[in-house]
Amino acid sequence: MAEIDIKYDDFVDITDKVCPLTFVKAKVAIDELEDGEVLAVKMNDGEPVQNVPRSFKEDGHQILKLYDNEDGTYTLLVRKVEE
Amino acid sequence: MADTINYAELKKGGFMKQKQKGFGSLRLAVVGGNLTASQIKTVSEVAEKYGKGYVHMTSRQGIEIPFINVNQLAEVKAALAAGGVKTGVCGPRVRTVTACQGSEICPSGCIDTYTLAKELDERYFGRELPHKFKFGVTGCQNNCLKAEENDVGIKGGMEIAYKESACIGCGVCIKACRTDALSIADGKIVLDESKCNNCARCVKSCPTDAWEGTPGYIVSFGGTFGNFVYKGEELVPIIKDKETLFRVTDAAIEYFEENAKPSERFRKTLERLGDEGLKKKVRAAYAGQ
Numbered sequence: 001m002a003e004i005d006i007k008y009d010d011f012v013d014i015t016d017k018v019c020p021l022t023f024v025k026a027k028v029a030i031d032e033l034e035d036g037e038v039l040a041v042k043m044n045d046g047e048p049v050q051n052v053p054r055s056f057k058e059d060g061h062q063i064l065k066l067y068d069n070e071d072g073t074y075t076l077l078v079r080k081v082e083e
Numbered sequence: 084m085a086d087t088i089n090y091a092e093l094k095k096g097g098f099m100k101q102k103q104k105g106f107g108s109l110r111l112a113v114v115g116g117n118l119t120a121s122q123i124k125t126v127s128e129v130a131e132k133y134g135k136g137y138v139h140m141t142s143r144q145g146i147e148i149p150f151i152n153v154n155q156l157a158e159v160k161a162a163l164a165a166g167g168v169k170t171g172v173c174g175p176r177v178r179t180v181t182a183c184q185g186s187e188i189c190p191s192g193c194i195d196t197y198t199l200a201k202e203l204d205e206r207y208f209g210r211e212l213p214h215k216f217k218f219g220v221t222g223c224q225n226n227c228l229k230a231e232e233n234d235v236g237i238k239g240g241m242e243i244a245y246k247e248s249a250c251i252g253c254g255v256c257i258k259a260c261r262t263d264a265l266s267i268a269d270g271k272i273v274l275d276e277s278k279c280n281n282c283a284r285c286v287k288s289c290p291t292d293a294w295e296g297t298p299g300y301i302v303s304f305g306g307t308f309g310n311f312v313y314k315g316e317e318l319v320p321i322i323k324d325k326e327t328l329f330r331v332t333d334a335a336i337e338y339f340e341e342n343a344k345p346s347e348r349f350r351k352t353l354e355r356l357g358d359e360g361l362k363k364k365v366r367a368a369y370a371g372q
Contacts, residue, residue: 050258050284053255053258053259053288054287057287057288063255064251066254
């Protein structure tokens with residue numbers, strides 16, 4: 001596991017979901033946070049890591065970092081930005 | 084008087100002979116896959132009144148109304164025209180210009196495909212040539228509109244530039260890239276330009292806009308996907324302005340007009356003559372000559 005050196009407020013694992021539920025689950029999780037809070041999202045390699053960070057960006061949130069867990073999964077740290 | 088019907092002439096107006104004697108399927112003009120709701124209403128009314136109450140969606144974003152009686156064709160065309168619907172074309176000429184929704188609608192789009200399709204349509208639609216000639220415009224490397232299956236295919240892409248000062252080294256772009264063109268060294272991204280296919284996924288995914296993308300047109304020539312299948316080839320680098328793009332498309336269509344035998348598709352001309360002549364002509368056009 002990569003060492004996550006950013007403090008986060010909530011964690012969601014979407015490795016058990018397939019598109020489009022990957023982003024749905026992540027979106028529900030970030031919706032529940034307050035403005036400025038940070039969400040950690042664990043996702044699979046492939047489509048999720050190619051698309052989920054970009055979807056957060058398109059929704060206006062701030063991506064902080066992507067960690068390679070070196071087990072075929074990644075953890076994305078994203079800060080909630082209210083509209 | 085069915086024996087006096089000139090079907091070649093009718094095909095210019097998009098009327099396709101059916102198996103059923105005296106009937107044809109009438110092809111409508113559609114540009115870039117868009118019709119207004121009011122146009123669709125007109126099509127619906129005409130299909131109810133003159134056809135069999137249904138339409139056929141073609142493989143290239145067109146609509147045909149089957150079972151139009153040839154004797155009512157003029158009346159049908161007038162009814163369509165009154166509702167702002169024009170007829171399409173078949174036969175040896177420039178066909179429907181297809182397009183995906185492009186950058187105005189789609190988050191993946193790199194170019195405004197619909198505007199470009201309308202411009203290509205105004206410039207070339209229906210132009211008489213030795214054989215059919217198809218243009219297709221797709222907004223990005225996802226290639227929803229299958230650019231390379233057209234005689235001239237245009238695909239949106241971006242030329243990219245890295246702004247190191249804006250980069251936070253998050254690594255999102257490395258995963259977004261599908262050609263392994265990016266890697267990280269000392270917290271900064273390294274681009275292998277030989278692997279970049281201008282897809283702009285790095286630009287679209289970067290959270291800090293550290294990838295600057297300049298939109299452009301990736302053009303392919305000589306594609307065909309019918310009796311014979313061939314993937315169109317890119318003969319010039321990505322084009323960044325429309326003036327150059329139209330100079331290049333003009334050059335391709337002129338080359339076809341000047342060199343093809345009657346009823347010979349673009350690809351077949353290129354196979355008969357080799358592609359050196361076309362390469363020379365489109366590269367000169369690309370260079371501004």
